[in-house]
Amino acid sequence: MDEVSVRISSDLDLVRAREQGRVLAGQLGFTQSDLTLVATAISELARNIVRYARRGEIVLRQAEDGGVPGIVIIARDEGPGIPDVNRAMEPGYSTAGGLGLGLPGVRRIMDKFEIVSEVNRGTVVTVTKWKR
C-alpha cells in the first residue's frame, strides 16, 4: 500500500505536502477539481500544524472501498491539542485571528472527517476523499 509521510515544520513544507497530495491523487485518477480540493485540504491541515503545534507530519495513504480508490490524509502533531473540539469546528472560530474556516472547510470538502485531540498531547485529523 502506497504511503508517503511529509514532515511539517515550516511554510515551505506546506507547499511540499500539497504537491505530494496532488501527485498521489493524480495517480489515482482524481479529476482536476478534486485534486484542487485535496491540495487545499492538505494546505489547511498542514498550516494548522505549523501555526499551533510548530511541527508534525502529514501522512498520505491510498485507500480503496469496493473498487473505488481514495486518498486518506492524516495530519498529526504532538502540540498543545484543542480544549474544545466542537468549538474549533464552528465556522469563524479562531484563536489566532484567522478566518476560522480551516477545519470546518476541510470537513465540507472531504468525504470523511475525523478529529481526535487531547490537551498537551496533540491532535490527529484524518480525512478521506474518494474518487468520483
Place this chain on the structure above:
Amino acid sequence: MAVPILKQGPFLIASIQSALTDTDLVQLRDALVGQVGSYRSRGVIVDVTALDVLDSFASRTLRDLAHMVRLRGAETVIVGIQPEVAFTMVRLGLTLEGVATALDLEEGLFYLDQKLRSTQQEG
C-alpha cells in the same frame, strides 16, 4: 521566492509564477502596499493564474492586500483565479468580499483603466 512586480504606467502588475509560501505572499502584500507609494500608482493587478490553491490564509492575505492598497488611494484587482480554485473556494466558504476580480490580465487592465478614467472625470 520573490514575485516580480512590473510597473506599467500608473499600474503595478504582480504576476505570481509558481506556488507561493505564506511568507512569500505576505512579502508580496507588503511590497505592493509600499510600492504604491513610491511609484504613486493608481492600481494594482495581482495575477494568480499560477496558484493551484487559494486557501483561507491566501484569501485573507489577498483581501488584506486590497484593503491596504485602497487605504493608500489605489485600486486592486485579482486576476486569473482558475475554475477549480474558484470551485474550491466556494465549497470552503471563502470569499474575496470587497475585492475586485477579473478573468485575466487584459480584463484587469481594462477594469483599472475605466476606474482611473471615471475618477479623472469626477475630479
